[in-house]
Amino acid sequence: MKRAAFAVIGHPNKGKSSIVSTLARNDEILISPQSGTTVEANRVRIETENAGYELIDTPGFQRPTQVLKWLKQRANSADQRAAAVAEFVSDSNCQENFPDEVQLLKPVIDGAAILYVVDGSRPYGAEYESEMEILRWTGRPSMALINPIEGNDYVDEWSSALAQYFKTVRVFNPMLAEFAAQIELLTTFAHLNPEWSNNIENLTADLKRARQTQRQRAAIILARLLQDLCDFRASQKVLDQAQAETIQPILVETYQNWMKATERKAIEKLFALYQHFHTPLEIDQLELPPDLFDCEQWYAWGLNKKQLVAAAAVAGMAAGAAADLVVAGSSFMLGAIGGGILGGGTAWFGADKLLEIKLKGLPLGGYEASYGPISNRNFPYVIIGRFLFLYQQISRRNHAVRDTLTVNPKALQLQIDQLESSQKKAIHQVCEKLSKQKVVEDLDKTLAPLFSE
Ligand SMILES: Nc1nc2c(ncn2[C@@H]2O[C@H](COP(=O)(O)OP(=O)(O)OP(=O)(O)O)[C@@H](O)[C@H]2O)c(=O)[nH]1
Ligand SMILES: [Mg+2]
Numbered sequence: 001m002k003r004a005a006f007a008v009i010g011h012p013n014k015g016k017s018s019i020v021s022t023l024a025r026n027d028e029i030l031i032s033p034q035s036g037t038t039v040e041a042n043r044v045r046i047e048t049e050n051a052g053y054e055l056i057d058t059p060g061f062q063r064p065t066q067v068l069k070w071l072k073q074r075a076n077s078a079d080q081r082a083a084a085v086a087e088f089v090s091d092s093n094c095q096e097n098f099p100d101e102v103q104l105l106k107p108v109i110d111g112a113a114i115l116y117v118v119d120g121s122r123p124y125g126a127e128y129e130s131e132m133e134i135l136r137w138t139g140r141p142s143m144a145l146i147n148p149i150e151g152n153d154y155v156d157e158w159s160s161a162l163a164q165y166f167k168t169v170r171v172f173n174p175m176l177a178e179f180a181a182q183i184e185l186l187t188t189f190a191h192l193n194p195e196w197s198n199n200i201e202n203l204t205a206d207l208k209r210a211r212q213t214q215r216q217r218a219a220i221i222l223a224r225l226l227q228d229l230c231d232f233r234a235s236q237k238v239l240d241q242a243q244a245e246t247i248q249p250i251l252v253e254t255y256q257n258w259m260k261a262t263e264r265k266a267i268e269k270l271f272a273l274y275q276h277f278h279t280p281l282e283i284d285q286l287e288l289p290p291d292l293f294d295c296e297q298w299y300a301w302g303l304n305k306k307q308l309v310a311a312a313a314v315a316g317m318a319a320g321a322a323a324d325l326v327v328a329g330s331s332f333m334l335g336a337i338g339g340g341i342l343g344g345g346t347a348w349f350g351a352d353k354l355l356e357i358k359l360k361g362l363p364l365g366g367y368e369a370s371y372g373p374i375s376n377r378n379f380p381y382v383i384i385g386r387f388l389f390l391y392q393q394i395s396r397r398n399h400a401v402r403d404t405l406t407v408n409p410k411a412l413q414l415q416i417d418q419l420e421s422s423q424k425k426a427i428h429q430v431c432e433k434l435s436k437q438k439v440v441e442d443l444d445k446t447l448a449p450l451f452s453e
Pocket of ligand 1: 011012013014015016017018019030031032033034035036037038039058059060147148149150173174175176
């Protein structure tokens with residue numbers, strides 16, 4: 001099966017590398033606001049299960065008018081033009097005088113098709129005609145992409161001009177194009193050369209399947225994280241109660257550090273699953289506030305008291321248990337009354353609301369002091385909320401996007417509400433089990449509906 005290769009070509013700073021980065025799902029490709037960032041042709045292979053193709057990122061045209069002049073001296077008629085371009089690429093003087101044009105034309109001479117990239121937010125100008133003319137001289141299959149970098153103002157103007165040189169013209173924004181738009185573009189590529197159509201058909205089918213698998217894997221990562229965080233306890237042997245008291249802060253620290261590190265590792269796995277290896281992330285550490293029901297910052301992540309009572313009802317918990325939840329929330333009262341103590345006292349005092357050190361006698365003497373696991377009913381929702389937010393961001397983030405991913409929480413409840421009632425109920429039931437440190441079979445399958453496209 002013939003594999004396609006596309007050289008992405010254009011003026012400097014028009015988003016060529018951005019397009020390669022997004023289509024290849026590769027966040028290592030250099031992109032920058034500085035013109036002339038790409039200085040050498042860079043071949044990027046895209047491999048899927050049953051197919052593959054190549055994108056070639058190239059430097060921008062620097063002196064197209066002079067290059068065209070050079071070429072015109074070498075070809076008297078149309079049949080000689082492609083050979084003139086080939087001569088240009090292998091000519092040592094040209095390699096020295098026009099390094100950028102040699103770099104960008106070489107892959108085309110070697111058999112790649114052309115993706116010509118322009119900026120739809122800037123006016124068309126005749127100066128682009130030398131570039132398009134040179135590309136036409138190669139005789140290779142080609143299409144044009146209009147990247148609306150700062151808007152659509154000149155897209156129509158560009159479309160008319162490009163139609164003079166290219167049979168196929170598409171608008172494609174490497175920052176915002178969703179998965180479906182990327183697949184659509186790949187499908188268009190297939191039309192450039194009938195020899196590639198089988199391969200590209202396999203490619204798009206593979207990519208769609210891979211995306212489905214990614215969602216399943218994301219659910220598996222969350223399932224493990226939930227089970228781990230809900231079950232974890234830090235413990236240590238001690239001789240007596242006095243010693244237990246002295247090691248309290250150490251146990252608490254061990255516990256909290258482990259919880260944070262475990263969540264962090266799961267997030268890294270999630271990002272790697274979507275081939276994002278360099279995304280700068282700004283996320284608050286997973287801190288355990290004194291009271292998971294009432295601390296302001298947790299509302300955004302977990303469920304509030306009322307929602308939690310409703311969830312309990314949906315999950316089919318006994319009426320008494322639901323009432324307990326409201327009472328459990330009365331530590332809110334404690335918080336309110338004892339605000340001074342909580343605020344000014346040690347962190348330990350506050351954490352005591354959620355968790356406390358337990359002391360257990362050991363058969364051969366001495367004690368085991370332990371901290372955790374957390375059995376607050378809201379806790380699984382908090383973990384789900386944080387993870388799902390990041391899933392939504394990263395699974396839709398194009399690889400050309402390089403800014404910091406900041407966490408701006410939305411209510412998890414909204415997403416759970418969108419599910420069918422049986423799915424909702426199943427999730428509330430597993431959260432209830434998790435908060436009691438029960439092992440949940442097929443947790444990932446229950447969570448799967450939360451991972452929407
Ligand atoms: N907002 C926005 N910015 C874009 C878009 N495409 C590219 N950019 C930005 O434009 C700048 C240039 O993008 P590159 O992809 O490096 O452009 P290039 O054509 O490869 O540039 P050279 O390698 O220098 O020729 C970068 O700062 C990109 O972030 C877009 O669709 N929208
Ligand atoms: Mg570049």
